[in-house]
Structures are given as structure tokens and as C-alpha cells.
Amino acid sequence: MFILFTTTIIIVCALLGAWYGRKLSQKNIGLSSLTTLEENVKSILSSAQLQREIILQEAQLATKEQQEAELKRIEDEKKLIVRINEKIDTELNLKQSELDKLENTLNKRELSFHDKNDSLAELQTQYQEYSEKQSSLQSDYSLRLEQKSGLQKIMLADSMKHELIAAESLGIQKWLMDNNDFLKQEGHNFATKALQSIYYRYQPSFVWPKSSFVVQVNEKELLSKYFEEGSPIIAALIDGTDTSLSILNVNEEMPPLLKITGGAGVDKEIIRLTLEEILPKKQFDLDKIYSCRKKHKSHLDKLVLKMGHDAVKILGFDEPLHPEILKLIGSLNYRTSHRQNQYFHSLEVACLAGMIAN
Numbered sequence: 001m002f003i004l005f006t007t008t009i010i011i012v013c014a015l016l017g018a019w020y021g022r023k024l025s026q027k028n029i030g031l032s033s034l035t036t037l038e039e040n041v042k043s044i045l046s047s048a049q050l051q052r053e054i055i056l057q058e059a060q061l062a063t064k065e066q067q068e069a070e071l072k073r074i075e076d077e078k079k080l081i082v083r084i085n086e087k088i089d090t091e092l093n094l095k096q097s098e099l100d101k102l103e104n105t106l107n108k109r110e111l112s113f114h115d116k117n118d119s120l121a122e123l124q125t126q127y128q129e130y131s132e133k134q135s136s137l138q139s140d141y142s143l144r145l146e147q148k149s150g151l152q153k154i155m156l157a158d159s160m161k162h163e164l165i166a167a168e169s170l171g172i173q174k175w176l177m178d179n180n181d182f183l184k185q186e187g188h189n190f191a192t193k194a195l196q197s198i199y200y201r202y203q204p205s206f207v208w209p210k211s212s213f214v215v216q217v218n219e220k221e222l223l224s225k226y227f228e229e230g231s232p233i234i235a236a237l238i239d240g241t242d243t244s245l246s247i248l249n250v251n252e253e254m255p256p257l258l259k260i261t262g263g264a265g266v267d268k269e270i271i272r273l274t275l276e277e278i279l280p281k282k283q284f285d286l287d288k289i290y291s292c293r294k295k296h297k298s299h300l301d302k303l304v305l306k307m308g309h310d311a312v313k314i315l316g317f318d319e320p321l322h323p324e325i326l327k328l329i330g331s332l333n334y335r336t337s338h339r340q341n342q343y344f345h346s347l348e349v350a351c352l353a354g355m356i357a358n
Contacts, residue, residue, distance in 0.1 A: 265334030
């Protein structure tokens with residue numbers, strides 16, 4: 001439309017220019033000049049007409065291309081919508097098929113339920129009839145049995161009960177003997193499954209510590225000076241305990257070690273901490289050794305009490321325990337058996353035992 005409007009304006013302007021030129025020609029120029037001017041106007045009009053046709057053709061071509069592009073876009077969108085509709089139809093058909101199958105299954109189950117319900121009602125009626133007959137027969141049987149045996153009902157029942165129990169006991173014992181291997185295997189299988197289930201469920205949240213009651217001595221001359229057998233330093237370190245202190249030489253390349261053996265684990269830990277404090281500082285005064293031991297003992301007493309409380313809390317005990325018992329529990333952290341930390345081992349066993357019992 002814009003192109004057509006522009007073309008029209010050009011033609012109108014050309015015509016107006018020709019008309020105005022003719023008027024001027026009539027006034028100011030001669031007849032020959034007028035003829036020349038008319039020819040020029042005709043030439044301009046012809047050129048404008050030709051340009052108009054070219055512009056119209058280009059506009060028509062552009063419009064046609066735009067229409068074709070628009071038609072192609074619409075066709076592509078139509079194909080896409082068709083594919084989407086086909087996909088949706090396919091999914092709806094599948095869902096409908098599943099719903100139909102489910103409905104058929106539910107209908108069959110409903111029919112089966114009604115049939116079983118009817119059968120149950122009939123069986124209940126029969127059971128009531130049989131129960132009444134059984135009661136009647138039992139009364140009649142008891143009366144006749146009393147008459148024939150000459151015993152009262154209670155005495156006869158006791159006698160029969162003992163006989164039945166004895167007979168059943170013999171039968172059970174025989175069955176157990178005959179099926180002993182089977183029962184063992186079944187018990188083993190059941191225990192294995194139970195333990196596997198517990199192993200999958202049990203996930204401890206702690207890392208097992210490794211206790212070490214040896215202290216490295218970097219200066220060998222300290223051993224000969226302060227830690228020979230009968231040394232007052234050793235006596236001050238192990239005083240009041242059942243522990244002993246000995247020198248351990250692994251090889252010439254490694255520094256010697258002081259090994260703490262025997263006695264309670266807490267006592268050994270106190271001695272180890274004391275040695276690790278006095279050796280670097282070379283503090284071998286007896287009073288300082290006793291003071292250092294006392295400090296570490298106080299710290300460990302608080303620590304083992306706290307660990308005892310933590311263990312009770314982890315295991316879920318509701319009733320409070322005596323502090324001495326809590327200290328005993330906490331002191332297991334400094335005791336090993338087959339290189340296992342007994343504190344965490346006991347917690348683990350308690351948790352596993354509770355899960356097995358459950």
C-alpha cells in the first residue's frame with residue numbers, strides 16, 4: 001500500500017508540473033518551445049508510468065514472497081500441532097487402556113469379594129450349627145464317660161489331661177530328635193538373616209581410637225641418668241599403681257621407648273601424659289612429677305565421668321547411674337582387648353544386642 005501511494009503521488013506531481021509548464025510556455029515562449037515542452041512532459045509521464053509499473057511489480061513480488069513465507073510458517077505450525085495432537089492422542093489411549101485394565105481388575109476383585117463374602121456367611125452359619133452339635137455331643141459324651149468309668153468329670157479330665165500331655169511330650173521329643181538337623185539349619189538361617197539386617201541398619205558414628213602406652217625418648221642419655229632400674233623417678237611415676245615402666249630398644253636407628261605395662265588403663269594413661277610433659281622440659285624434680293601426675297589424674301577423672309555419661313545417653317538409659325559406675329564405664333576407653341578399645345566395643349555390643357532383642 002505504501003508503494004502504491006508513493007507511485008500515485010509521483011504521477012500527480014508530474015502531471016501538475018506539466019500543466020504548470022504549459023501555462024508558462026503559453027505566456028513566455030513560442031509555439032515551437034511549447035511543442036518541445038509537451039514532448040518532454042510526455043517523456044516524463046512515460047518514464048513515470050514505467051517506474052510505476054516496475055515499483056508495482058516489485059511490490060507484488062515482495063508481497064507474494066511474504067505470503068509464501070507466511071503460508072510456510074503456518075504450514076509448519078500446523079504440522080507441529082498435528083504431531084503434538086497425535087502424541088497426546090497416543091498417551092491418552094495408553095492411559096485409557098491402563099484405566100480399562102484397572103477397572104476390569106477392580107471389577108473382578110469386587111465380584112470375587114462378593115463371592116467370598118457369601119461363602120463366609122455360609123461358612124459362619126455352618127460353623128454355628130457344628131458348634132451347637134459339638135456342644136451337645138460333648139455333653140452327651142462326658143455323661144456317658146462318667147457313667148462307664150465311674151469317675152467324676154474333674155478327675156477324669158485331669159487323668160486324660162496328664163495322659164495327653166505325656167503322649168504329646170513324647171511325640172514332640174521324637175519330632176525334635178528326627179528334625180534336629182533341620183531345626184539347627186533353620187535356626188542358623190534365621191540368625192544369619194537377622195544379623196545381616198542388623199549390619200545393614202547399624203552405622204556407628206565414631207572412629208575406633210588406638211591406645212598406645214609407649215613414649216619416645218629422643219635423648220638416650222636421659223634413660224641412663226633418670227630411668228635405670230630402681231630410679232626414684234620411676235618410683236614417683238608408678239607410685240600407687242600396679243604398673244611398671246621399662247626401656248624398649250627396637251633397633252639402633254630408632255630412638256628408644258619407655259613402655260608402660262600392667263595395671264589399669266587410666267593409670268597408664270596418666271603416666272604417659274606425665275612423661276610426655278616432663279621429658280621435653282627435662283623436669284625431673286619429684287615434687288613437679290607428683291604435681292604433674294595429680295593434674296593429669298584430675299583431668300582424666302573428669303573425662304572418664306563424662307564418657308560414662310555419654311555412653312548412658314547413647315544407650316538411652318532413663319534411670320541415673322552411680323558416678324563410680326559411670327567412671328568405670330568411661331575408663332574402658334583406656335583398656336584394650338585383642339587391640340580393641342573396650343569402651344567403643346561395649347557401646348557397639350550394647351547397640352547390636354538391643355537391635356537383636358528388638
